[in-house]
Amino acid sequence: MKVKLLPVFFLLTSQFSISQTEKAVKGKVTCENILLQNVNVINKTSKKSTLTDENGEFVIDVKANDSLVFYAKDYHLKKIKLSLAQIEQNNLEIIIFKKPEELNEVIVTTLPSIKWKEDEKWKQEMRDRVKLDKAANSPKTGVYDGAIVNGMDFVAIGKMIVDLFAKEKEKKKETVPKIEFAVLAKSICDENFYFKTLKLKPEEIDLFLQFCDTDPKSKKLISNHNKLSMMDFLMAKNIEFQKQKRL
Secondary structure (H helix, E strand, O other): OHHHHHHHHHHHHHHHHHHOOOEEEEEEEEEOOEEOOOOEEEEOOOOEEEEOOOOOEEEEEEOOOOEEEEEOOOEOOEEEEOOHHHHHHOOEEEEOOEOOOOOOOOOOOOOOOOOHHHOHHHHHHHHHHHHHHHHHHOOOOOOOOOOOOOOOOHHHHHHHHHHHHHHHHHHOOOOOOOOOHHHHHHHHOOHHHHHHHOOOOHHHHHHHHHHHHOOOHHHHHHHHOOHHHHHHHHHHHHHHHHHHHOO
16 A cells, blocks of 8 residues: 555655746737737746747746736736646737727717807998998999098907907817826825835835726826825725735
């Protein structure tokens, strides 16, 4: 009986030893069949990291049950937990997806319908213009009495000038510069908040803020700039972030 158990014990011991030994594993990162360069490949368990080359390939030391994180700007974060079979296969194929492009906010203004027959302002403008045209084209006969011939209607001209400036003013719109969420979050909350309150490590802060940026709620905070709202949002997202780390 002891003789039969020895091979089984040896096999289990060998597999456990292999699973606990680091081994260099190769892989490739793509998006829609396009090889991606400079993707951050991070071993969360051992804190080691590397970048993909121009062929989208990488090599990193791992062991069974290690968690790998794949991060690149403008792409969704990707996490996997390595099995012994994946390590032995030594050919990881990682697919990440690009974030949808954000469209600038378009403000649609509903123009009021113009009822020409009932628009008294428009009628008055037309009457003023006809009056000016008639005065300019009328024959110049009679004896000069010192009055200004074809004198201008300064009241009518003044109204036209005021309307012109009013229309020009409506066309001018202020453009608000776009602020990145990570920059805003760092400016509102100091380092002590990230280190002591959120319990984040220095190398995790940028990764955490990129994780927060994928939430549509972060766009509202960019226009709000409220410190309490920002802190509440970051603390809520940190709970999700810590859960992802434990995967």
